[in-house]
Amino acid sequence: MGRVKVGITVGDTNGIGIEVILKALEDNRMLDKITPVIYGPGRVVSFHKKALSLNTNYQKINDASEAKGGKTFLLSTNDEEVKVDFGNATNDSGREAYSSLKTAVSDLAGAKVDVLVTGPINKKNIQAQGFDFPGHTEYLTSYSNVEDSLMFMIYNDLRVGVATNHLPLNQVTKELTKEVIVSKIKLMDQSLRRDFSIPRPRIAVLGLNPHAGENGVLGGEESEIILPAIDQVSKEGILAFGPYASDGLFGSGSFKKFDAVLAMYHDQGxxxxxxxxxxxxxxxxxxxxxxxxxxxxxxxxxxAGKNEASPDSLRSAIYLAVDVFTNRKRFKELTADPLVPQKK
Incomplete structure (x- = not known):
């Protein structure tokens, strides 16, 4: 397979997004399998590079279709002068973050890039620009016109998903239904098979309350909502188990017995x-x-602006995007119907 073309958004231009992108791409070994295209305001990216004394080489292009081979490319989303105010969420930085995201997503939809890696945004100032979503996950779910998606955190063999995304804690119980949990378990099972090449994934499902409700003493959501959801997907052949208490599962190391863990809310996972x-x-x-x-x-x-940010997570995000892209291609080939009807 040829190089995977990776679209990378800069995120908030007053944060560390551009710094970690440029640092990750300083290492030319990154370019062995990918062609990165950075989406962001050209002068701002150049300012970050000079201010932080970074050595990343990139070539400016006007269209993502021009990006080819083992080089890093920059598609400028704004060639005007934009003030950089490190460490502060401003209207300018929110506007540039949204412009970067919209342009990259449009190119992804048009197959000009293969995968998308998004830099971190400030949820408050980007919403002032008309971004009417709690975060990237919800925005891309709406844009993709799918009913549901799963926020899935990945670190080597540790995979943690959440049933509810960016919600205030007092709204979690209102949103948490049997149907929601069933949907998230099915998405997780599907992703483990298709995106991570795990043929028979084992999923641990957490409870909502302390000690997973302690048999109803500390709450009834486990017996009324979570356990019925687990029973339903189990009857459909999914290997889901629980509900488990979060502190016990992670504290004892028992999470290692599973391919993924589904938490009920953001911070729990x-x-x-x-x-x-x-x-x-x-x-x-x-x-x-x-x-x-x-x-x-x-x-x-x-x-931000102190040259202290580590590019490790951004680099891992690029590698994971490439791995998932490759695994999906392989999965599609393996599950394709070999008995294609012949034309008469």
Whole structure:
């Protein structure tokens, strides 16, 4: 297979997005299997490169179709002067983040790039630009016109998904239904098979309440919602188990017996995940017709412009996007009907 063309959005231009992208692509070994296309305001990318004394070489292009071979390319989404204010969420940085994302997604839809890696955004200032979604996951789900998707955190063999995404904690129980959990388990099972080449995945499902409800003493969601969802998918052949208490499953190391874990809400899953991944994890959106990954960190305004950000998570996000893209091709070939009717 030839090089995979990777579209990369810069995220908030006052954060660490451009820094980690340029740092990751400084290593020419990254270009052995990929052709990266960075989407962002040209002068801002150049400013970051000079301010942080980075040595990444890139070639400017006007259209993603021009990107070929083992080089890094920059498709400028704005050639005007844009003020950089490291560490602050501004209207300018939110506007440029949205412009980068829209252009890259359009090129992905038009097959000008193969996969998408998104830099971190500030959810408040990008929404001021008309981005009416809690985050990338919800935006890309809507854009792809699919009913549901799964926020799936990946670090080596540790895979953690969440049943509810970016929700205030007091809204989780309102959104958490048997139907939601069934949908997320099915998306996780499908992704493990198609995107990670695991033929018979084992999924651990967490409870919502402390000690997974303690047989109803600490809450009834486990017996009324979560367990019936597990029973339903189990009857359909999915290997789902639980509900488990989060502290016990992760604290004992029992999560290693499973191919993935489904948490009920954001912090329940991401707190142990990030504690284990140590900054090297990747956020993958499962269930979409396109491949999208991102680093598992945010804009990190507190260190923006200080040349302290690690590119490890961004680099892992690129590699995972390529792996998923390759695995999907292989899965499609393996599951294709060999008995194609002959034309008469």
């Amino acid at each position: 991401l707190t142990p995940f990030k504690a284990i991944a140590g900054g090297g994890g990747v956020n993958f959106t499962a269930g979409l017709p396109i491949v999208r990954t991102s680093p598992d960190h945010g804009t990190a305004f507190e260190i």
